[in-house]
Each structure stands twice: as structure tokens, then as C-alpha cells.
Amino acid sequence: MKQPTLKACRKGNHGFTLVELMIVVVIVAILASIALPSFLEQINKTRRADGTSKLLEIMQAQERYRTTEFTYTTDLTELGYTVDGDGDATSDEGYYSIAASACGDGIATCVQLTATPQNAQQDDACGTLSLDSTGLRTKSGSPPIEDCW
Structure with missing residues (x-):
């Protein structure tokens, strides 16, 4: 039996055409455009936990x-807590600046803590998060409160 020569193995066209390659690029781009916003929202949600946990920690210290x-x-x-020049504390990961202020009938009976997003977290849709000593949780952004807290 005769061994096939190298020339016989190259009989057909092997490889991808430019059209096939462009189709693959378009499919990858579509998948990325769908996945990237979800990925970025998950990152913001994870960073938001940095702010909410610090609010709860400081509120416990207030109590x-x-x-x-x-x-x-x-x-x-x-x-x-260590504070900056404005008197605000910083969350553990540095994504939120925490401030305390009086609410209701005054500081003797009510305090409100506000977490303002900083640095990479500034584009978070929930915006500023607040917690007061009555347990009221608020946010300045558009998503429902359940999505932010």
C-alpha cells in the first residue's frame, strides 16, 4: 500500500474564510454586549455590600x-472611627464615605448615617444609601429599595 504524499493531504482548502471569521466576531460581540452590563452590575452590588455593612457597623456603635x-x-x-477632613469615615474597601447627622427631634433621639459612593462606585444606580436609628433604610437612586439594601 502506497503512503499518501504531502501533496495529497493538501487537496482541500483548510482554514477559515474571512466571512466565517467575521460571523464569529459578531457573535462574540453580541454575547459581550449582553454579558458586560450584568457583570458590571454584579460588581456594583458587591461593592454596595461594603457600604451597607459599614452603615450597620457604625449604627451598632451608635447604639x-x-x-x-x-x-x-x-x-x-x-x-x-478615623475620619477625613469633613468628619466622614470611610468604608473598609474605600467605596463609600459615611457621615452622621441628626434626624427627627434631634441628635439625642435620632441619628442618620449616610453612605455616599466614592471612586469606582460613583456610577452605582442606587446612589447614596442612608440608615437611621429607627431602622429606616433609604437610597437616592432609581432601583427599588430591595435591590439596593
């Missing part, structure tokens, strides 16, 4: 402070 001082505080250094 402990109130049990001994009979008032809340807007000065987060009294709770043991």
Missing part, C-alpha cells in the same frame, strides 16, 4: 454609645 451617653453623636471619632 452602644447611646446606652452610656444617652444621646447619639455626629462625631464618629467618639465611636473610635
Whole structure:
């Protein structure tokens, strides 16, 4: 039996045409355009957990402070947090700036904590997140509150 020569193996056209390659590129582009927004929203959701967990942590510190001082505080250094020049604390990952302010009848009875998105989180659809000592959770963005908290 005779071995096929190299010339016999190259009989047909092997490889991809430009049209086939362009079809693959278009399909990949369509899949990427669908997947990328979902991926970015998941990243924002993960970063949002940084802000909400810090709000809850500081609110717990506020409640402990109130049990001994009979008032809340807007000065987060009294709770043991490091603050910037504006008096705001930073979340653990640095995606939110946390501020405290009086609400309702004053600081003795109510405090509101506000988490403002910073750096890469600024484009988050939920916007600024807030929590007050009555347990009210709010946000400034358009998604439903359940999606943001």
C-alpha cells in the first residue's frame, strides 16, 4: 500500500474564510454586549455590600454609645472611627464615605448615617444609601429599595 504524499493531504482548502471569521466576531460581540452590563452590575452590588455593612457597623456603635451617653453623636471619632477632613469615615474597601447627622427631634433621639459612593462606585444606580436609628433604610437612586439594601 502506497503512503499518501504531502501533496495529497493538501487537496482541500483548510482554514477559515474571512466571512466565517467575521460571523464569529459578531457573535462574540453580541454575547459581550449582553454579558458586560450584568457583570458590571454584579460588581456594583458587591461593592454596595461594603457600604451597607459599614452603615450597620457604625449604627451598632451608635447604639452602644447611646446606652452610656444617652444621646447619639455626629462625631464618629467618639465611636473610635478615623475620619477625613469633613468628619466622614470611610468604608473598609474605600467605596463609600459615611457621615452622621441628626434626624427627627434631634441628635439625642435620632441619628442618620449616610453612605455616599466614592471612586469606582460613583456610577452605582442606587446612589447614596442612608440608615437611621429607627431602622429606616433609604437610597437616592432609581432601583427599588430591595435591590439596593
